[in-house]
Structures are given as C-alpha cells and as structure tokens.
Amino acid sequence: MGSSGDVNWKLEDHPKLPKGKTIGLIVLDGWGESEPDQYNCIHKAPTPAMDSLKNGKPDTWRLIKAHGTAVGLPSEDDMGNSEVGHNALGAGRIYAQGAKLVDLALESGKIYEDEGFKYISESFEKGTVHLIGLLSDGGVHSRLDQVQLLLKGFAERGAKRIRVHVLTDGRDVLDGSSVGFVETLEADLADLRSKGVDAQIASGGGRMNVTMDRYENDWNVVKRGWDAQVLGEAPHKFKSGLEAIKTLRAEPGANDQYLPPFVIVDDSGKAVGPIVDGDAVVTFNFRADRMVMHAKALEYEDFDKFDRVRVPKIRYAGMLQYDGELKLPSHYLVSPPLIDRTSGEYLAHNGIRTFACSETVKFGHVTFFWNGNRSGYFNEKLEKYVEIPSDSGISFNVQPKMKALEIAEKARDAILSGKFDQVRVNLPNGDMVGHTGDIKATVVACEAADVAVRIILDAIEQVGGIYVVTADHGNAEDMVKRDKAGKPALDKEGNLQILTSHTLKPVPIAIGGPGLSAGVKFRQDLETPGLANVAATVMNLHGFVAPGDYEPSLIEVVDK
Ligand SMILES: O=C(O)[C@@H](CO)OP(=O)(O)O
Ligand SMILES: [Mn+2]
C-alpha cells in the first residue's frame, strides 16, 4: 500500500505561503459542536483555549462535516468515528469505507464469489462456521443487518453448523440495546434451525471486556475472548444467549460494554460451540483497530501474548483484511479500501519532519489511521511516533484527565526542539470519557483536553509557528438521546437515555499562530467541506500545493 510505482511525490511550492513554519496539529477526539445545554459537556467545561480560537474569529474558525458520506460512510445517518475520521484527515480524499464496501459486496453477491468465502466454505460440509463480532447496528465496527445476511448466505451455500460468538455494544448504541439485538439474532438462528441448520449462540461478553481491545492496551481482553470462543471456558454459563444477557445485565452496575464473558452450555453442561480443528471462523467486524489483536491470536503460529492452551487448525477470514502491511488476516471476505498517497507519505517525500503522539488507546489513530491504515514510518529519518501508555483495566471516567497533560508536554517539547515541522497529536479525553456516559467525568475530560490545547498553542506561539486544531467526530458535546425536536428523549419509565456514542454533529477547525501569513482565511465558497479538506489545508500551511485529486483546501490567501 502507499509507496507504489510511478507516483510523482514532488509537491509544488505554494505560490503565496512560505515553508519552514512549525505546525502544531491537534485532533480533539470526540469533540463536536452542538447547542449549549446541560448535556453538552464541552459547553459545561471551562474551555478558555478553545473559546479563544472561536470567539470573534470568523475567518479562522469554522465547522466541517465529520459524519456520513463526507467520510465515506453509507448514509447521512451514520455517525462519524475515529477510523473514517482520521483516514479522511490524513488522506485528503473520501474513500468508500468498510461499512459501505461490505454493503456493496453483499448486495451484488460478490462476497460469495471471492477467495475469502471460498476458503472458509471448505469447512461447511464437515466443520462448524463460527461468526465472531460486535452485535449492534452502530455501524462503527459492524452492522447486525450484515450479519443477518451472512448467516442466511452461509446457510444457503451449505453451512450445516453455525455458532455465533456475540460481543455486546452499548458504546455505539444505547446501553441495554444488547437485549433486542440478541432477540433478533435468536429469531434468525431459530429460523435457520427450522431449515435444518444447527445454529446457535455459543459465547459472548461485552466489547470492552472481551476480544475488542486495541493497540495492545490489554491482552487480557483478547484472552477472555479466546477462552470463551475457542476453549469454551468462561466464569458464567447459560442455556441461551438471551438468558445470558438478561441475567448478566441484572447485576448491579452491569452494562453492555463491560458484560463478563460467558459460554452457552448444553443440558450436560458442555459448551455448545468451542472452536475446534476443521472449523471456519469469520470475524464480522469491518473496522480494523479492535480486531487486529484477536486476528493475531487466531492466525499467528508464533504467539506469546497469552497461553492459548489449544490452537485449533481453522480456516479463518476477516470481514476485511485488518492490517494491509501485516497482511492480517491473510484471508478476508471483502477487500478493504486501498488508501494510498496520504498526506503523511507526500510530506515525508518532501522533507517534512513529523512528530506524532497520543496515548495507547488513540495512538494508532494519529499514526495507523492517519496514514491510510498503514503501520510504521514512511521515512524513519524524518518521523518520530511516540506512544504514551494508557491506563488499562479501568473505564476512563475514573481517570478523566487521562494522559492529556503528558501528550501535551511531549508535543511542546517536540515543538520547542526545532527538530520537527509537523507535531501532531490526538487528545482522547472527550471521546473516551464521553463513551462512559458519565457526564460529570466528561466535563472534567473536556477541561483537561483544553488545558492540553493551551500548552501546545503556547509552544507554537514561542516558535512562531502555526496551529491547526480540529476533531475527528462528535461525542462529548451531546450526552443524551434526543427526539426529533432535539429535546432529551425519555424511556418508558421516564428516564433520560444517556448517549454513550458518537454523534452526527460537525466539528470545529481553527487555524492561527504567529506563523500564519497575513491574509490567510477560510474560504466561504466551499459548500459543505469535511474532514477530507483538512489535508490540503495543512499541506498549504507547510508551503505546498496539494495534489490535484485531493479535496480542496479550506483556506485562501487574500492580499493585504
Ligand atoms: O471505541 C471505539 O472503538 C469507537 C467507538 O466504537 O470510538 P472511536 O471511533 O473514537 O475510536
Ligand atoms: Mn475518535
């Protein structure tokens, strides 16, 4: 991916903008713009740094789209997310993303003609096909309707025995919605059974507790999934998926994101669906970050992250390939978007020295996603990526400041060192704490992110540089589900429904700093620009013209 063939990497000089300015590029994760009310944690938090970029600055502050088709998602009802957001920010173009590519492959039936399906279907006659993934209609990592089509498609094409290993969501969808999703799945599996297919749920657990860790923050999460899915072992055993979810949710403090692992057992107490030799496994998440670790456990012969105890010989395919560089997994049902010629790669070819930093839970966002789902450096002489270890084993409302200060200090030092032309960070607080649904903690989180912004802006001020502050999608600016009129929607018991997910809101972008040439301002002629317009903007601020097929720059230079 990326560095192929006959690309002309040389960027033209910008006719008006100089080179050599240090750019501080800040992505506030989960920081959208919404009505100022009590459920808007960004509004509630003291955010003097961000306010100073906005108030009275119409030429250098604006909103851009961060959801739906502007970031390559199937529809305008799709909230933004970090993967598509950082892809768009870094790549400068809009790619049809995983959700959309899977929809198309299912619609056309091509999914069943390609190599990945042929490979796993070799197990249909004698083995079991296991489907593992996030059971939700959130559309960030997976979609239930796609799983339903796959189940039907597999059965019609000869699968005799199917086991589903469900990960409950509550992060991209309302907490408690797992019950409805499992009911829907159970009904589909019953329908398959009536047609002679031996189909049932085999195991499960909450996404943040079982399987879906990312960037190696906590391998125990993946291990818990392995034990339940492969070994058929878990602390909780139930007769059905629905019984499992209902019982575990009734525990005090339980929520969908963190349900403990469970297995489904038969009347004799034996797990109904451990993964064994000869089986096929399909992981149905299309998004990569939270599947890479699990894919390594399923695919790698040499593996030392935990004791797998038993490593079955399986035919494994991902919904997509989750890491193009590692070719992981080697079999997949749908080809991922091939995001090439990202701004990071161009800038490296043009001598720009880049520093990128975040803490573990968002580290891959400012590196891997930013660079078009590519791990590693383009040019290790010019780039330095620093990961600050995240706290693990906690939900972030307990430590809402996270590592914002540490990230800001690393960025400040990188800016002041004079060794870098671009210093890029992701500040995770609004998003990671927003996902907990804890409003008080999210306010603290937003304040911490704002303090970090101030530190980076001050460093940019000192070196005469330029700042670009933006976000990848909304989250902390709206913490309740709303009705059509925008009022908080109450459930049947009259309770507020806390929104743990991202939103459909636009995000701010602000530019400035002493290095910003006089006359630079946001253009008014772009109708609905989005995150993909940021890459060309940043290239301009580095003194270059962006490649012709990039989405247009947000800025113009008017003569002063
Ligand atoms: O935590 C995640 O995996 C997603 C939400 O599902 O959030 P983000 O896109 O911000 O990483
Ligand atoms: Mn994000």
Ligand SMILES: [Mn+2]
């Ligand atoms: Mn998020």
